Amino acid sequence: MPPDPASGAASRAAAALRIRAAVVMAFVTLPVAARAAAPTFSVDYVVAIRRGDPGHARVRWLLAGIDEVASFRLVFRDGRTTRVTGSGTLVWHDRTLLWTPGGPYAHLAYTVAIDRPRPPGAHFDSHADRDWVATRALHIFPEINVSFRPGTVRAKSRARLVFRLPRGWRVAAAAPRLADDTFAVEEPAKRLDRPRGWFLLGRIARHTRVIAGLPVTIAVAPGSALDPRRLLRLYVRTVPLLESILGPPPPRLLVVSAPDPMWHGGLSGEDSFFVNGRIPLRSPDKTSTYLHELFHVWQPFRPKGDGRWISEGLAEYYSLALQHRAGRLSDRSFDRGIRLFARYGRWGVDLSRTRHPAALNNSAPLIMWWIDREMRRVTGGRRTLDDAVRALASEHARLSTASFLRAVNRTADRDFTPLFRRHVYRGECPPLATISAAN
Ligand SMILES: [Zn+2]
Structure with missing residues (x-):
């Protein structure tokens, strides 16, 4: 230049x-x-x-x-x-x-x-x-x-x-x-x-609808296979659930859908994200890229270097759990999604340091499910992962493993350090025999 x-x-x-x-x-x-x-x-x-x-x-x-x-x-x-x-x-x-x-x-x-x-x-x-x-x-x-x-x-x-x-x-x-x-x-x-x-x-085609106060625009390029009406129906059911966890929505949401040769995945930006038009609303592993990226756009916390597993783990876990809660995914399919996290995860690595996609996309969401399950167990079902995430969201703080652990401890009124040591830092897979639809 x-x-x-x-x-x-x-x-x-x-x-x-x-x-x-x-x-x-x-x-x-x-x-x-x-x-x-x-x-x-x-x-x-x-x-x-x-x-x-x-x-x-x-x-x-x-x-x-x-x-x-x-x-x-x-x-x-x-x-x-x-x-x-x-x-x-x-x-x-x-x-x-x-x-x-x-x-x-x-x-x-x-x-x-x-x-x-x-x-x-x-x-x-x-x-x-x-x-x-x-x-x-x-x-x-x-x-x-x-x-x-x-x-x-x-x-x-x-x-x-x-x-x-x-x-x-x-x-x-x-x-x-x-x-x-x-x-x-x-x-x-x-x-x-x-x-x-x-x-x-x-x-392009533009489809716009206000969902629970969030103006949503789905913009579709020629050649994309996305059905915008089905995506809007998914959001009608899940946006209110996400609001109860992450708080007030962003001022607007733009979903950009375009075909190959665009990147085969989702990429989030400010108040907007891109997903390749070949990606279905529900992936074969039962998660949803469209909910994962929505979580990222909405999340009111920015991860520090060792907080990446948390934002990826939460985005992927909730992309499964929100479908289940919205009645769009059976207990059996939810269980299957959890088991697939275990099968395709990368275990024995420190989640707070790794950049390995299998650890961030599969191990991290499984650990979120496990933290949720343990929080429910020790509080007799009174507190859940949602409460810890709600606390993080209201702090608007930089997200680190330490700040997440503090939020979990405060919310459950119990010390989760041993769980973090075993499953986050040592990267052990939680026992699979205990998996059942308890989200
Ligand atoms: Zn992500």
Whole structure:
């Protein structure tokens, strides 16, 4: 990515922005005092796809009123971005761009190749086909860090994400829709709002329904085998159950379904996730990728390094247990799911340290089932794993093996350290003879 000098288009863009900014200001309805206390600057992130070249997104940022911004440090994660130009000065250090816009009106433009391989096999976690694009903000935008001038008032951005697409294309994004192809970009804790989550563009189908207060959009690319109505029916039964464990839902949920050559699995993002359209609502092992990823999107705790087994174990265990509780999985099928965790787990490894998929996807959920069972046993059925997870969710803390053990101990009023030592740190499989549908 060689640095390019600012182009002559800068002044034209700035002039256009000044006009647009004036129009926007005319519609501001905040009281004068509030406006003075909370000044804003505007950012439009414009993503354009051309019909003849759907494999590349032309991205432009148009900024207005950024007097308080000193500079941006943009970290491009891989080599897919080219033709970077902008107003002000651009200085590169490897893949990091220090951009000093140098004025209150500024623009940045670049081209990004949408395809991003994700081995094994010829699969992608961001892909452009002839008539659809499945990607996420992470793969279209660099990591964005902004430095404000010292001593400035705390201006906050008013940001929009605008798609310019071929005729007949539609867009689904995990953000509030302002107009057909325009979304509000909101990151409440930050002064600069940055785009987040998954996008599906193209000749797509969108199905929307509000379930227990959660607005759900299922976006389906051509060639996907997902039946959105069946998925919505699954969520109608399970979202209220999950709410009773994890608390208030995210502001919205976008499910992106696209076919091969997209990645053969699920990938969660902010308020959204992707699942390959070939994956059924219920996998042969009785779990559900659609509930697993929903759990991740919803979980109000972020795992530390040694907490990964907990978030994976809970997501996979509840993807089985929620179907059972919702009456969509028989006792026998639930038992079978538990036995399959035992059979396909990787045992004798420290769950708090391992990255082995079989340990995270099978051993960890079985240990969750076992913890649940033991909590019920020692409390005479008064306390369950749900109560421990509820406590974790209300703490909004970073999730570690220690914090999880504390939550279990507090909830059950019993010391679970010996159980953790045996089944988490030494990775022993719980005795299978005791398995029965007791969730
Ligand atoms: Zn997961």
